[in-house]
Amino acid sequence: MENLLIVDDNEDVLTQLKWGLAGDDYRLHLATRVDQALEIFRKVSPGVVTLDLGLPPHVDSSEEGFRGLSEMLKINPSAKVIVVTGNDERENALQAIKLGAFDFFRKPIDLDELRVIIRRAFHLHAIERENTVQQGAVEEEVRDHCGIVGACPAIRGVLNLIGKVAASDVPILVSGESGTGKELVARAIHSRSLRKKGPMVCINCGAIPENLIESELFGHEKGAFTGAVSTVQGKVEYASGGTLFLDEIGELPVNLQVKLLRFLQEMVIQRVGGRKDIAVNVRIVAATNIDIAAAIAAGTFREDLYYRIGVVNIHLPPLREREGDVRLLSEYFLNRIAADLGKNVTGFAPDAMASLETYAWPGNIRELENRLRRAVLLTDSTLVTSEALGFGGDGGAGGQDGFSLGDKTLKEARAMVEKKMIAAALAKHEGNIVKASEALGISRPTMYDLLKKHGIEN
Numbered sequence: 209m210e211n212l213l214i215v216d217d218n219e220d221v222l223t224q225l226k227w228g229l230a231g232d233d234y235r236l237h238l239a240t241r242v243d244q245a246l247e248i249f250r251k252v253s254p255g256v257v258t259l260d261l262g263l264p265p266h267v268d269s270s271e272e273g274f275r276g277l278s279e280m281l282k283i284n285p286s287a288k289v290i291v292v293t294g295n296d297e298r299e300n301a302l303q304a305i306k307l308g309a310f311d312f313f314r315k316p317i318d319l320d321e322l323r324v325i326i327r328r329a330f331h332l333h334a335i336e337r338e339n340t341v342q343q344g345a346v347e348e349e350v351r352d353h354c355g356i357v358g359a360c361p362a363i364r365g366v367l368n369l370i371g372k373v374a375a376s377d378v379p380i381l382v383s384g385e386s387g388t389g390k391e392l393v394a395r396a397i398h399s400r401s402l403r404k405k406g407p408m409v410c411i412n413c414g415a416i417p418e419n420l421i422e423s424e425l426f427g428h429e430k431g432a433f434t435g436a437v438s439t440v441q442g443k444v445e446y447a448s449g450g451t452l453f454l455d456e457i458g459e460l461p462v463n464l465q466v467k468l469l470r471f472l473q474e475m476v477i478q479r480v481g482g483r484k485d486i487a488v489n490v491r492i493v494a495a496t497n498i499d500i501a502a503a504i505a506a507g508t509f510r511e512d513l514y515y516r517i518g519v520v521n522i523h524l525p526p527l528r529e530r531e532g533d534v535r536l537l538s539e540y541f542l543n544r545i546a547a548d549l550g551k552n553v554t555g556f557a558p559d560a561m562a563s564l565e566t567y568a569w570p571g572n573i574r575e576l577e578n579r580l581r582r583a584v585l586l587t588d589s590t591l592v593t594s595e596a597l598g599f600g601g602d603g604g605a606g607g608q609d610g611f612s613l614g615d616k617t618l619k620e621a622r623a624m625v626e627k628k629m630i631a632a633a634l635a636k637h638e639g640n641i642v643k644a645s646e647a648l649g650i651s652r653p654t655m656y657d658l659l660k661k662h663g664i665e666n
């Protein structure tokens with residue numbers, strides 16, 4: 209039940225309101241003086257207050273009422289204070305609104321009217337409260353999850369898993385398409401681990417020429433090969449005490465997979481050209497955008513290595529499968545980018561949101577971020593449009609993958625696709641109706657019906 213505080217020095221008014229509002233399901237608190245009102249205000253923190261302005265000791269001015277109003281809003285700025293004034297106190301009422309009152313109301317009191325104002329005040333109060341709670345929750349999540357934004361069930365699962373495994377030293381394999389946030393997850397794991405004060409060393413197994421990978425990973429002794437003029441530590445050694453992030457592990461040549469496996473089993477390395485075993489203490493996080501199971505089947509990835517690095521597998525779904533996250537991420541990036549670039553871009557035009565939500569995002573979150581950066585940079589308006597995002601001005605994300613929303617209904621879109629498919633099948637099979645209907649998986653009579661429906665001449 210909501211707390212409603214009524215402040216009036218006139219006992220008759222209090223009685224009238226007490227009985228008049230008795231049926232409205234508020235917990236009523238009554239006060240006749242400001243100090244008494246403030247005491248109650250502090251104790252029960254009412255969402256709504258009705259405050260008479262002419263209160264003792266200054267019954268003929270609004271001074272005491274204004275004091276009460278200011279004090280209350282100092283204690284709780286979100287409280288809704290409705291001031292109640294005498295008949296001719298319009299100036300005071302306006303002054304009260306300036307001071308932060310929610311609304312004003314003139315005596316003599318019309319209960320029905322007052323009731324509506326009170327209800328409206330409680331309503332607004334509830335909405336604001338909910339917003340603050342949500343806002344707080346969102347901010348907290350972004351902070352807690354090391355910048356991983358997302359609310360779809362799959363991402364919640366990922367965050368949950370990160371929380372469970374980060375503190376232990378188990379090796380983790382992060383998989384997902386390009387741009388889905390694998391490195392971000394690796395960083396989140398590192399920063400939530402007991403090794404967070406240690407280094408996080410990244411190595412991209414796909415970006416280093418094959419003949420250099422071994423020395424890059426394990427280092428080399430002076431004179432190990434031509435050009436090895438001094439002894440150099442490898443990245444694995446550098447990562448000691450911290451986390452070693454092996455990006456694109458699927459690209460690691462098979463002979464190095466063997467060496468990596470040996471290292472993982474024994475946690476010692478030998479520099480290239482060296483004989484000495486050097487113990488290293490690292491936690492491995494690997495990432496891949498290829499399907500490791502398929503690579504194992506194809507013989508390009510060692511199964512035993514997979515079992516070592518993939519003790520825990522964190523899979524990041526592509527953006528197009530993350531229900532609702534495009535909107536969340538778009539808003540998150542828009543705010544960040546606009547602040548970065550110092551531009552007053554505050555939201556999305558309706559066509560832009562439609563495009564964002566229907567586009568297939570082959571480049572996932574990286575592509576989303578890049579498109580938004582470009583749009584914010586180039587736009588002259590406060591809203592990002594579909595066109596600014598590079599989706600063309602038709603309101604759809606068409607062209608790229610055939611998904612164009614525009615202002616079509618689902619029925620119209622279906623008909624359009626149907627017509628295109630039939631025309632394409634006929635073209636492919638040189639007008640042969642039997643073959644075209646087979647290719648489309650429909651019967652011949654159905655095909656004839658559709659040809660007629662779409663006015664296609666064969």
Ligand SMILES: Nc1ncnc2c1ncn2[C@@H]1O[C@H](COP(=O)(O)OP(=O)(O)OP(=O)(O)O)[C@@H](O)[C@H]1O
Pocket residue numbers: 355356357358384385386387388389390391392393497537573574577
């Ligand atoms: N859930 C997320 N919330 C906020 N930002 C994200 C999220 N996922 C990814 N990003 C951002 O998207 C960009 C791409 O992410 P990241 O580099 O981690 O992807 P990746 O999977 O490693 O890509 P690749 O396979 O191409 O290496 C980064 O700028 C990252 O900060």
Ligand SMILES: [Mg+2]
Pocket residue numbers: 390391455
């Ligand atoms: Mg990456």
